Amino acid sequence: MGGRKGEISSTSGLQVPLIKHLHPPNKSKTNYFAFLCSIVASMSSVLVGYDIGVMSGAAIYIQQDFNISDVQVEILVGIISLYAIIGAAAAGITSDWLGRRYTIVLCAVLFFVGAILMGFAPNYAFLMSGRFVIGIAAGSAVLIASVYTAEVAPTSSRGCLSTFPEVFLNVGILLGYISNFAFSKLPTRLGWRFMLGIGLIPSMFLAAIVILIMPESPRWLVMQGRINEAKQVLIRTSDSIEESLQRLADIKTVVGIPASCEDNVVQIPKQTTHGSSVWKELFLHPTSAVLHILITAIGVNFFVEATGMGAVVSYSPRIFEKAGISSSDHKLLTTMGVGLTKTIFVLIATVLFDKIGRRPLILTSIAGKTISLIVLGSGMTIIEASHEQVTWAVGLCIAMVLSDVAFYSMGMGPMCYVISEIFPLKLRAQGMSVGMITNRIMGAIITMTFLSLYRAISIGGAFFLYAAIAAVGWVFFYIVFPETRGIELEDVEGLFGNFLWKFSNKEDDIE
Template identity: 30%
Template sequence: MRKISPRLIYFFGALGGLLFGYDTGVISGAILYVKRTLDLTALEEGMVVSSVLLGAMIGAMSIGPLSDKFGRKKMVMFAALIFLIGSLGSAFSPEFITLVLSRIVLGIAVGGASALVPTYLAEVAPAKMRGSLTSLNQLMVMSGILMAYIINYAFSGMAHTVSWRWMLGFAAIPSAILFIGGVFLPESPRYLGRIKKFDEALAVLNMLREPAEAQAELQEMKDADEVELGGFKELFSKFVRPALVIGVGLAIFQQFMGINTVLYYAPTIFKAIGMGDSASLMGTVGLGTVNVIITAWAVRVMETRGRKEWLLIGGVGMAVSLVALAILTNFAATGIMSYVTIVAMAFYLIFFCATWGPIMWTMIGEVFPLAVRGVGVGFSSLVNWGANLLVSLMFPVLLQHFSMPIIFGVFAVMCALASFFVKRYVFETRGRSLEEIEATLRDRANVAEDDSVVAGTTPIAH
């Protein structure tokens, strides 16, 4: 097996996140020109934005489980090809229906990447670095969003009939890079171990660990219970249920906090507070830069605190920031007030990028047992994209019927509920191997069965 630098493995392993970010972020600027070119209604505007999310739900639920069967590497390359097709289709769309269909295709790749990247990074990362390395996914997502904002601004000077085509079509370039990089990526050692290719698994581990650590980790994989590929029946079993609650709960709350609404519609929000098209796009570049810087910081400090503690800090911080936004947007946004509003929005994004952004994807990549990891991460991603679809599709309509202060206030309440959920249901995974996390799930299932026997009930077999 060809030896590759660990840095390159982690980089290309996370590169799908860049496309994930670019293709979800680029529409925030492109939609300003698309709706003028194609004369879109408010509902059609919402459909163009949210169509990628519909595709993402399909991709998350199909490509994730397929990676359990065919391997993580092949599905990364497959997703890169879909990225390429969807990007070019969007750029050359002659009318509304073709654009929506092209963005659904693009969404399949986005959803697939959202399930594949956390899984792959969690399976190649050492336990002591897994939080930081899987957070590379979110760093790439935020870098992709920033790149989209910069590209939007760069092409904003062109005629509105062609500028959005360049914005949407630019994603073809990183798509091709991801496909080429995928050729050189090694397969996940956990996947290789599950299909009993232990020699190949050891070769990959030797690229990423010291020899003694690689041997010890391989032995852990061999000593684990016999792993047979599981499906939805196993995903909903008592053994997996605590992981499923964590994955689904975090996925829902991450969207109901309103993050992607702010990211998608940042230029629209800036225009609503009195800024022009060009100034709105430049404002999003500034916010995107803050996001990347904070996410890079989060990668460095992720392992200094537990996952639960970071999530609680983020939930409270976002709630306070959203309350501030609700108050600020209740006043006329002129002069200095416009910039104060941007600062409040920046603080909201900072708390998200440092906590819920990377940690949600980190936890769904590590909390599920190996036998159902692809299905579990895929299902959690499906729920995440479904919640994303619901929120983003309704946002233009909500803007027509409710004021921004009310909308931000609702999101603040969601942040408070999310913090309660974390306190009650999430268990700590920092610094533990994937096998140790799986053992915790088995212990919890056994305790639950023992409790049911004491209570005079029949335990459920698993």
């Protein structure tokens, strides 16, 4: 490769600046305070996941109780993704205005209100008003959890901690499935109300624990000129005093504060923290690096949803019914298996992101998902064409659904949150909101069209379509996705700028 000292050669001949700490530094022990902060911030994802999981089963009983059509069910399940767009856009603003911490508290309050509205809904229209509130909360929670976790985590464990929102999302989905099974024996009119309304309990707990335990993001504090407060948080969330001082100096440099400035409170120009200038830098006058970052973030969020995971999670009981499982208990139990599989494999991902890196995981994830969807589509096609139950095909389909969610959870799913690390500090909240808006638009399209899609082209055809999209996604990630493992957060931007950047960096390219 032969790069000059201080530079890393790229396959296109362009030079990429030397990045500090290509590999995570060794550390003697886990930073438990950063670990705790990441857990608390990510707990809001439990509420998002619970709503996703519980609605998959509750929708069956709501349809019976209110006598609504399949199209109305699709809208009920999928509309939350559209509402979440508003929440993601709002969180990008409130997180810079109120701070990351109080935005999470606001999300918890909205979840509480939404759970009450849905649990006591007398009709379909009133139920949809509760879905609106929950949707706003979900969009805000997903964005702010990833932003806060990336900003508080030390470099050595940022990949692991950044997966926590996805871990807790999957825990929430599993709890939703368990709730479906637990309350399914109640009368139809009561069962789904308990499923949806019980979500108010964890929302109250979340608001209380955030206020009592969680500090504000050190990067937001610096953006407000509150240097000493940021320094204290960094000392507690870094692996060493030296690292905390280096992180503080890097943040001050990005924000525009002289590194030598030791004042407790510093005046920061408003345009450097939020406002129209941020959107101009993202869309009107982006640098080549920012454009590459934006394309990467939008692409990740597009393919994560466009490959059909929302359909699998939201309509698992119907998918298993089409596969030949007729018993309601068996459908719900098998659906719980989906939630358990997702949770186990995202926990595995929390370790692998800092062990083997982001790029290998996401390429393996989408490749495995592509193969699983092709085999699942084939199995479903065989079952649909057969006039009697094909036992081996039923087992194959169940296995491929579990394989699909396993591969998704070990790479693609967590990457939606880990991707927050690629944005520069002052663009992070709004940049993540753009990615999350893409995510929610595609999520809405998938969940609001799945029932109609499989009726139009068969359920096997639907999975073949998702597999084709996943194959295109693999090519996209191979071309544009660099490795960010072990890179200081303020230095990640240096990896971007060449759209055709391929990953050929070797340790022997760095002197």
